[in-house]
Amino acid sequence: MGSGQTVAVFGAYGHTGRFVVAELVERGFVPVLSGRDADQLKALAHERGLEARAATVHDPEALERALAGAAAVINCAGPFASTAAPVIEAALRAKVPYLDVAAEIEANIDTFAHFAGRARREGAVIVPAMAFFGGLGDLLITAAMGDWTEADEAHIAYGLSSWHPTAGTRRSGAVSRERRGERRMRYVGGRWEYRADAPPTMEWDFPAPMGPQPVIGEFTMADVVTVPSHLPISDVTTYMTAAAVRDIAAPDTPA
Secondary structure, three states: OOOOOEEEEEOOOOHHHHHHHHHHHHOOOEEEEEEOOHHHHHHHHHHHOOEEEEOOOOOHHHHHHHHOOOOEEEEOOOOHHHHHHHHHHHHHHHOOOEEEOOOOHHHHHHHHHHHHHHHHHHOOOEEOOOOHHHHHHHHHHHHHHOOOOOEEEEEEEEOOOOOOOOHHHHHHHHHHHHHHOOOEEEEEOOEEEEEOOOOOEEEEEOOOOOOEEEEEOOOOOOHHHHHHHHOOEEEEEEEEEHHHHHHHHOOOOOO
């Protein structure tokens, strides 16, 4: 892809979508704004001087129109349990690469389960979880592997001093909790395991300026889906600072 190309952004007016649109413009691409709320799209299009194409995941023809002429589509609209599959299907029909920023574990598992084989057969590009959770940790682990052909374990620790969730983050979290009930998930021995016990608490020695911090172990994030999808690592574990976990769990944490 090169400068001047059109990129459709689904969920363009959301918190993350606005960052993606701004970054695309900064890099010389031409975003086409899409999503279900025509009024918010119109306002953002007027603000940015860009084209808006309203579409919902329940209208395949509208999604096709939204992607017409685009070189790729970036899905920023959660919950991705509802949006990923329909937008991926539209991208496959349009024969353009699909990326999303899903941090929903179950949605990412579904994407690999339902579309990995098809993408390989059709020579399509489908890239889920390419955001802070998922993409960043995956890239770091891939770089750390170097010329290794396999590893026994991968550990990724997030040193967040706080975590003020967006409304979209809260909605996506609610969908994930509804799907797995009171259980948590971890990836061990090359397979997914559901656990009903509390995750372990430990201390992680982060680089300065954070230093040693209490973390919640087995706080499974999207990296645990993406890393073993292409690297032969049978145990993948992510850790989150306890302060951030308290923030995301508290109903009164500000947005």
